[in-house]
Amino acid sequence: MLAAERQAKITEMIKSRGSVQVEDLAQELKVSAMTIRRDLVKLQEEGKVERCHGGAVAKKEVNYAKKQTSHRNMKEQLASKCASFVSEGDTIFLDAGTTTYEIAKRIKEIPGILIVTNDLEIARLFMDSEVEVFVCGGRVQKETGSMFDRYASGLLADFKFDIGFFGAASINEAYEVTTPTVEKMWIKRETPKQCEKAYLVVDHSKFDRQAMVRVNHLKDYTAVVTDYKFCKEELEELRQMGTVIIRGQN
Numbered sequence: 001m002l003a004a005e006r007q008a009k010i011t012e013m014i015k016s017r018g019s020v021q022v023e024d025l026a027q028e029l030k031v032s033a034m035t036i037r038r039d040l041v042k043l044q045e046e047g048k049v050e051r052c053h054g055g056a057v058a059k060k061e062v063n064y065a066k067k068q069t070s071h072r073n074m075k076e077q078l079a080s081k082c083a084s085f086v087s088e089g090d091t092i093f094l095d096a097g098t099t100t101y102e103i104a105k106r107i108k109e110i111p112g113i114l115i116v117t118n119d120l121e122i123a124r125l126f127m128d129s130e131v132e133v134f135v136c137g138g139r140v141q142k143e144t145g146s147m148f149d150r151y152a153s154g155l156l157a158d159f160k161f162d163i164g165f166f167g168a169a170s171i172n173e174a175y176e177v178t179t180p181t182v183e184k185m186w187i188k189r190e191t192p193k194q195c196e197k198a199y200l201v202v203d204h205s206k207f208d209r210q211a212m213v214r215v216n217h218l219k220d221y222t223a224v225v226t227d228y229k230f231c232k233e234e235l236e237e238l239r240q241m242g243t244v245i246i247r248g249q250n
Contacts, residue, residue, distance in 0.1 A: 001029070007039050011048050014058050021055040047141055050180060050212055057212070074203045074227050078248035079103040081225055082165055082201055088112050090162040093191055094122050096146030097167035099201050101125065116159055118152050118187060120145040134159075136187075148183040156191055164195035166221070168202050170209035175218045175238065178211035188215045197222040201248070204228040219243045 026033045043049045049056045079102030089112040094100045096119035118136040138151035192198035200221045223244035
């Protein structure tokens with residue numbers, strides 16, 4: 001069996017089963033465990049699977065169109081709140097995502113701003129405006145229209161931002177931001193450190209969920225803009241951690 005044929009078979013097995021173990025794949029496909037590990041590395045680099053301890057799991061990305069319609073009204077409210085934080089002449093990082101896209105729509109007429117983004121849809125939005133735009137290079141994740149590989153990370157390392165807006169796939173019970181994609185971790189973890197003010201912008205659907213890779217913690221942002229309704233005890237716990245919560249609901 002050719003390598004490409006074997007990797008296609010592995011992808012289908014993971015899609016149908018949800019997850020697989022290296023040893024099981026090696027036995028079923030009659031190759032060494034080392035060969036399977038190399039296959040999984042290549043498939044992850046191509047964005048087809050997610051590696052985990054001892055094996056791999058099916059990729060859990062939601063396509064852009066579906067994200068756009070999910071909780072749209074709330075995303076628009078959060079975006080309006082965030083747009084009020086932007087001033088004339090700011091250098092701004094906009095993380096890839098549909099909530100940050102809504103922010104982009106609301107700030108595109110602010111004079112003198114400069115936008116850096118790893119989202120092709122956001123970049124396209126500014127094409128008919130006076131805004132100067134930098135796009136991170138690298139491999140495009142077609143489902144989301146975003147770029148997260150080492151080329152994108154390398155470009156961003158040289159920037160300093162007045163303000164940055166970031167999204168998240170999920171936030172667990174320990175208030176940790178997590179992502180299903182290893183490649184996304186680096187930009188989402190490091191870029192907030194390059195912003196004078198960094199805001200995590202997330203609707204309530206992102207809370208009490210767990211993805212494979214830890215990015216950072218809510219306290220690592222200037223503030224969290226959300227409609228999620230924390231109880232009194234949670235708010236006190238977050239306050240003691242140094243986390244600022246901004247209600248984004250009108």
